Amino acid sequence: MNSGLRIIVLIKQVPDIGKVKFNVEEGRIDRSSASLETNPFDLNALETAIQFKEHIGGYVTVVSMGPPQAESSLRDALARGADRAILLTDKFFAGADTLATSYTLATAIRKIGFFDLIICGEKTVDGDTGQVGPEVAEHLNIPHVAYVCEIRSATLDRLLVVSDMGDKYLIEVKLPALITVTKDINTPRLPTLRNVLKAKKANIEVWSADDLADYGELCRFGLQGSMTTVFKIVFPSEEGRRGLIFHGEDAVEKLVEVLRERGFIA
């Protein structure tokens, strides 16, 4: 391992949200309907890590928890410049809510051992919670800064970042720490063909629940470690929406009339 920042990037494979189909009658998500991709926010996290590596040196380990096919996201991360990839996959990890997910990830990080910085995307496009990052930080008892949109400076023991909380704040954080990044922080690069080919042959380490047994409590993984249950899924109803389309020459007049009636025009 070379000198510099030891960085861990947490990524998740998600369905392409523009294509995924929802079965409205049965209230379920047809995950097979869409291709899988790396959560777009996580690509910004990875790009942040690669830039640190380029500027001050470092070693980037990318970790994902998911089914075996999540391996393709890890391979993509290697092609984009990560040095090491670890897949956490086991039926005991399945059915995890954010608490169990973050605990499992934190346990894997403990097994990895040394790190200076953990980087996550601000949220995922499927879960939409943004909770896993700060929860991982808490499990590891390190500070975190959420919604980082800019890195002002970095040394091996501290970062100066801008956090976008609506208004933007300058925050200095001592390492080791965790940051979650927004899409504004950078534009993720595409992997080169050469690196894609190289990553095809690269080794992806696969860790099961047993592999983590010495670093955490098994009962806090997966469904067993989850405290929340989704018991019903419904689809946003647009029933209340009028869907009234105005046609013809006087369409604008009709719209103005409606806006007046509803009190939007004094």
Place this chain on the structure above:
Amino acid sequence: MNQPVKNGVMVYAEQEEGIVHPVSFELLGKGRELADRLNIELWSVLLGYRVRDKAETLIHYGADRVFLYDDQMLEEFDVVKYKHVLVELVREVAPQLFLIGATPLGRSLAPRIAAALNTGLTADCIDIQIDDRGEIVQIRPAFTGNIIAHIKTRSRPIMATVRYRVMKPLPRDNSRRGKIVERSPPKLPDTGLKFLGEVSTRSVNLAEADIIVSGGRGLKKKEDLNMLKELASLLGGVVGVSRPLVDDGWISKDHQVGFSGNTVKPKLYIACGVSGSPQHMAGMRDSEVIVAINIDRSAPIFRIADYGIVGDLYEVVPKLIEALKRLKENE
């Protein structure tokens, strides 16, 4: 009420520079309703420096008891310090339910508390209900707003962050009485976080806007945003945009509506040349009235619109501006 009552509903009162975020009053409104149905007290917790007078305000908005930590150490929002204080309090008084605003600050703080307490946390709720078995149900959108999930939590406290502008605050009642419990924060370690001040203030706060006129890819050039600005100002609103316009550098991100921008819930949302990607609709579908102006009748935005005009925004918007100006002149 001098007896320590256990297991109330707790509401986190978010404040910044002594100003209580309005989502806190909304949560007190919802919290009051839930506490009354469960026949328990409504609690609130306020952290900050020189915020004592705000504790009274929380009572006026429905709290029975306010836990107040007023200390210079809490002047800045240090997520780790705030977490320490709140975890200690929750361990001691054991609320059944702990509600926090789903603001950027709340969404950074709540997960740390939940992880420390090893309890379930539901993000970005749009409703909290009690079902016919008396159990608390959290309701939230997921999959970029494509589904609504109903969630139960088996650990205590049940924790949830709740979206701004979905709950109604109670009218302020200055005659309401409650108890303020003053506390000192525990000794707080150096957290490794240092606050070096504000870098920039947002140019517009879309989350607060009542009327938003928004533009999308149907706009041909940056200057055409002026047309939407004019329409917005005639209606007393502000301009929003979909993501591509921000990516192209036409306008600041403060104006971006959608999954990676601002979630908005104005009274009126006029989408001009916005086709309605899932990411955009996730940020505005809860608007009270949605008007769509788009040349393409099959654009997804029409599916969630109350009113629509199928037409070229370059013809429709100027006509609309003209009509509004005429109305103003005739006043």
